[in-house]
Amino acid sequence: MTTRDTLLYLDGVTVTFDGFRALNALSLVLEQGEMRAVIGPNGAGKTTMMDVITGRTRPDTGRVVFGRDTDLTRLDEPAIAALGIGRKFQKPTVFEPHTVWDNLLLALAGDRRPRFTLWARQSAEERTRIEAILATIRLADHARRRAGDLSHGQKQWLEIGMLLAQEPQLLLVDEPVAGMTDAETEQTAELLREINRSRSVVVVEHDMAFVRALGVRVTVLHEGAVLSEGSIDHVSADPRVVEVYLGR
Amino acid sequence: MSGRATMVCLVLVLGGAAVMAALNLATPAASALHVPAYAVSLAGKYLCYAMLAVAVDLVWGFAGILSLGHAAFFALGGYAMGMYLMRQIGTRGVYGNAVLPDFMVFLNWKSLPWYWYGFDHPAFAVAMVLLVPGVLALVFGWLAFRSRVGGVYLSIITQALTYALLLAFFRNDMGFGGNNGLTDFKDMFSIPLHLDSTRDGLLLATAVLLAAELLVARHVVTSRFGKVLIAVRDSESRTRFLGYRPESYKLFVFVLSAVMAGVGGALYVPQVGIINPGEFAPANSIEAVIWVAVGGRGTLVGAVLGAVLVNLGKTFFTATLPDLWLFALGALFILVTLLLPGGLLGLGRRRPRAAPVTQAPEPAE
Numbered sequence: 001m002t003t004r005d006t007l008l009y010l011d012g013v014t015v016t017f018d019g020f021r022a023l024n025a026l027s028l029v030l031e032q033g034e035m036r037a038v039i040g041p042n043g044a045g046k047t048t049m050m051d052v053i054t055g056r057t058r059p060d061t062g063r064v065v066f067g068r069d070t071d072l073t074r075l076d077e078p079a080i081a082a083l084g085i086g087r088k089f090q091k092p093t094v095f096e097p098h099t100v101w102d103n104l105l106l107a108l109a110g111d112r113r114p115r116f117t118l119w120a121r122q123s124a125e126e127r128t129r130i131e132a133i134l135a136t137i138r139l140a141d142h143a144r145r146r147a148g149d150l151s152h153g154q155k156q157w158l159e160i161g162m163l164l165a166q167e168p169q170l171l172l173v174d175e176p177v178a179g180m181t182d183a184e185t186e187q188t189a190e191l192l193r194e195i196n197r198s199r200s201v202v203v204v205e206h207d208m209a210f211v212r213a214l215g216v217r218v219t220v221l222h223e224g225a226v227l228s229e230g231s232i233d234h235v236s237a238d239p240r241v242v243e244v245y246l247g248r
Numbered sequence: 249m250s251g252r253a254t255m256v257c258l259v260l261v262l263g264g265a266a267v268m269a270a271l272n273l274a275t276p277a278a279s280a281l282h283v284p285a286y287a288v289s290l291a292g293k294y295l296c297y298a299m300l301a302v303a304v305d306l307v308w309g310f311a312g313i314l315s316l317g318h319a320a321f322f323a324l325g326g327y328a329m330g331m332y333l334m335r336q337i338g339t340r341g342v343y344g345n346a347v348l349p350d351f352m353v354f355l356n357w358k359s360l361p362w363y364w365y366g367f368d369h370p371a372f373a374v375a376m377v378l379l380v381p382g383v384l385a386l387v388f389g390w391l392a393f394r395s396r397v398g399g400v401y402l403s404i405i406t407q408a409l410t411y412a413l414l415l416a417f418f419r420n421d422m423g424f425g426g427n428n429g430l431t432d433f434k435d436m437f438s439i440p441l442h443l444d445s446t447r448d449g450l451l452l453a454t455a456v457l458l459a460a461e462l463l464v465a466r467h468v469v470t471s472r473f474g475k476v477l478i479a480v481r482d483s484e485s486r487t488r489f490l491g492y493r494p495e496s497y498k499l500f501v502f503v504l505s506a507v508m509a510g511v512g513g514a515l516y517v518p519q520v521g522i523i524n525p526g527e528f529a530p531a532n533s534i535e536a537v538i539w540v541a542v543g544g545r546g547t548l549v550g551a552v553l554g555a556v557l558v559n560l561g562k563t564f565f566t567a568t569l570p571d572l573w574l575f576a577l578g579a580l581f582i583l584v585t586l587l588l589p590g591g592l593l594g595l596g597r598r599r600p601r602a603a604p605v606t607q608a609p610e611p612a613e
């Protein structure tokens with residue numbers, strides 16, 4: 001394997017809620033172009049970790065370095081999004097009254113300031129990009145439907161499509177296959193692998209079959225810290241992991 | 249908020265105002281077709297309320313900002329216009345003072361307070377009609393949205409804002425005529441206000457400005473900006489993770505809406521002939537929200553419809569059964585909330601077709 005640059009570096013991040021340590025000196029390194037699966041029992045701090053990376057939660061201590069030397073803990077959500085970090089939430093959150101098309105339009109990378117959006121006209125280039133994303137997320141036939149009328153799985157994909165439209169360097173995906181059928185789960189794994197060809201991805205997931213299907217390095221979180229890290233076979237065989245998680 | 253509903257509304261507002269004004273001017277008082285001057289002014293007043301309602305709908309219906317203090321912006325625009333009209337009275341006041349309005353002479357004031365300077369110039373007064381509500385909304389909105397105050401808390405603060413202004417304007421030493429407010433106006437732009445033709449002109453001007461307000465508001469909500477705004481209304485934090493700054497979007501519409509409300513208030517004052525602190529009453533702002541709810545939140549046109557219909561009802565009730573009006577209004581609000589969540593316009597609109605989809609689509613390949 002060639003040596004790659006570090007894209008994201010969590011360095012001793014601690015987050016406490018009313019004295020409860022949701023993250024406990026968590027450290028994690030993600031390389032450029034890598035896809036990483038993060039697993040761990042409920043309450044392990046997986047979502048909190050994403051909150052810290054995206055600027056929703058400020059850690060008590062520790063640094064989160066993106067790229068060469070950007071400290072994310074000093075930035076707010078829109079600034080972090082503008083740096084190229086996109087996030088998919090655990091519960092699908094699309095803009096329900098808008099059409100699938102408009103959801104993607106709002107997500108497309110571009111000028112976000114009111115003075116631009118007030119007069120913006122949809123360009124041919126934007127149209128082409130939206131059509132390409134619609135094909136990728138398999139929603140081309142649903143472009144004009146209200147996002148609120150989509151099925152649960154379709155909403156998850158639309159949200160992934162919105163992430164792609166942002167053209168982020170790094171995608172954070174929180175439990176993408178929760179509530180999906182087996183067929184949808186399989187397609188989602190394929191979709192994420194496709195995305196990973198050009199972007200780095202962190203996927204939080206409970207579904208072990210799905211994580212196995214991704215075939216990437218796995219980090220196991222427990223009580224806000226890394227319990228084990230390695231291939232899925234390696235962590236599955238780790239007795240500490242078996243004890244707290246797999247062997248429940 | 250379809251294009252057709254907007255067109256129909258514009259035609260009705262502009263056409264209705266033109267017909268009323270024409271019938272008032274061109275028919276003799278004895279004619280069955282004659283529209284009396286008081287009806288012209290009443291219609292003008294309703295259209296001013298409609299301007300306030302559209303402003304409320306813009307922030308509440310599209311940005312989810314439930315402002316319960318919007319009548320304050322309306323009243324501030326009204327006071328700016330009232331100050332100009334006071335200066336126009338000149339020596340025709342009871343005390344015949346060329347510079348000081350009657351109430352200042354009565355209070356033994358020797359000179360005009362600095363904040364009355366310039367109000368004898370119509371252009372300055374018009375600028376203040378726009379600036380005073382706009383700047384207040386800018387400062388208030390900047391503080392509130394930046395610190396992410398929203399929902400019920402924001403509603404409560406807006407009520408507090410209008411209440412504070414109510415108390416301030418009641419004070420004689422504020423220099424705005426205290427309890428009695430500003431009244432006894434004679435001219436506007438050197439045209440006598442008591443003439444029928446002036447009232448007709450004011451009604452037409454109000455109709456034109458309401459139409460302009462509707463068109464501006466429609467551009468805002470149908471633009472990409474408006475799509476972001478609706479996204480902010482429904483899931484504010486999600487828009488942040490997409491890289492938008494919801495506070496900038498909210499601040500822009502809040503200020504725009506306050507300016508619109510101020511223009512409504514400025515047109516209101518010459519048509520009703522008085523502005524007093526009662527216009528800041530918290531209940532006024534709540535009433536404006538009820539007009540919007542009755543007509544249909546988030547439709548703009550519904551705001552116009554609701555403002556006109558509810559105020560027609562108010563005029564009727566307060567003339568015949570004054571004690572019942574507040575109960576009728578309260579009952580109306582409860583009925584609309586429970587039975588007609590889309591308001592009157594929601595009655596006519598078909599629900600967007602929603603084919604229930606529970607199955608995933610076929611794989612693309």
Ligand SMILES: Nc1ncnc2c1ncn2[C@@H]1O[C@H](COP(=O)(O)OP(=O)(O)O)[C@@H](O)[C@H]1O
Pocket residue numbers: 017022040041042043044045046047048049
């Ligand atoms: N805003 C918050 N306030 C208080 N406790 C929180 C908050 N967010 C998360 N927690 C707690 O932190 C722990 C980690 O939560 P979370 O990161 O959501 O876990 P996971 O996503 O791994 O299931 C949980 O015990 C949760 O109850």
Ligand SMILES: [Mg+2]
Pocket residue numbers: 046047048090
């Ligand atoms: Mg979680």
